Amino acid sequence: MFGQKQTYNMMFISVLVGLLTANVTSADNIVGNGGFEVADTGGPEDSAMWNESTSTFSELEGDSHARSVRKLGSIRPGGLYVHHLETATRNANSWASASITQNTTTDAGQPSLQPGDYVYASFDAIVDNDYWGWIRISLDIVNGIGGVVASRQQQFTTYLGDPGYFDTRFGLGNIQVPEFGPAPADWYSASLTISVFSFVGPSDPFGESVGEAFIDNVEIYTGPVPYPEPSSLVLFGGAGLLLFRRCRAN
Numbered sequence: 565m566f567g568q569k570q571t572y573n574m575m576f577i578s579v580l581v582g583l584l585t586a587n588v589t590s591a592d593n594i595v596g597n598g599g600f601e602v603a604d605t606g607g608p609e610d611s612a613m614w615n616e617s618t619s620t621f622s623e624l625e626g627d628s629h630a631r632s633v634r635k636l637g638s639i640r641p642g643g644l645y646v647h648h649l650e651t652a653t654r655n656a657n658s659w660a661s662a663s664i665t666q667n668t669t670t671d672a673g674q675p676s677l678q679p680g681d682y683v684y685a686s687f688d689a690i691v692d693n694d695y696w697g698w699i700r701i702s703l704d705i706v707n708g709i710g711g712v713v714a715s716r717q718q719q720f721t722t723y724l725g726d727p728g729y730f731d732t733r734f735g736l737g738n739i740q741v742p743e744f745g746p747a748p749a750d751w752y753s754a755s756l757t758i759s760v761f762s763f764v765g766p767s768d769p770f771g772e773s774v775g776e777a778f779i780d781n782v783e784i785y786t787g788p789v790p791y792p793e794p795s796s797l798v799l800f801g802g803a804g805l806l807l808f809r810r811c812r813a814n
């Protein structure tokens with residue numbers, strides 16, 4: 565048995581560990597079905613609490629397509645399902661997109677964000693884009709009437725020397741929640757949208773494009789201090805600018 569002194573030491577250590585742990589875990593994870601393990605009423609390919617969307621095509625030839633579907637598979641150990649975003653465009657002057665989005669209040673049933681708190685989103689992704697395929701991540705703070713009051717976006721475009729393949733954990737945000745507006749804009753939710761795109765311009769040398777990503781283990785944190793950012797992909801942040809520069813030149 566421990567003597568009294570050891571017992572006090574143990575209590576001291578427990579309190580210290582408790583304080584440190586409280587500091588680290590003070591952010592709440594407010595995402596719903598972040599591992600895509602639960603299907604929605606639309607069937608096994610429909611992820612619960614996520615809204616899937618795909619573009620319609622400006623052309624319908626070849627095997628161009630866009631999909632946003634829940635699928636068997638795992639990026640990290642644990643869990644059976646991922647969400648798959650895929651687009652392909654095979655003709656000049658065409659584009660396609662596939663997305664998933666979640667609103668933490670209307671889709672996941674979480675209470676309003678609190679002004680002054682921070683919001684941070686992260687997720688695992690395997691991205692496999694062809695030339696002119698890209699992935700875009702948007703984290704928005706949305707008020708009770710659907711207005712975006714704060715937003716952060718990141719996109720990575722596969723363009724010439726830029727890599728099209730990532731196996732990584734993306735992180736985005738630490739947006740500080742603004743003060744509430746007058747009712748009915750007096751509550752806020754976080755909205756995360758992950759999209760892939762493919763684009764073929766009027767005179768592209770390759771004539772086809774694919775955007776593809778497998779998404780898993782999404783987390784959206786909110787809390788009184790900025791979430792500690794893991795080392796994430798920030799190297800290719802300039803790639804989106806290249807796309808727009810090239811579009812203008814065409």
Ligand SMILES: [Ca+2]
Nearest residue numbers: 599643645780
């Ligand atoms: Ca999963």
Ligand SMILES: [Ca+2]
Nearest residue numbers: 604610611614
């Ligand atoms: Ca769904």
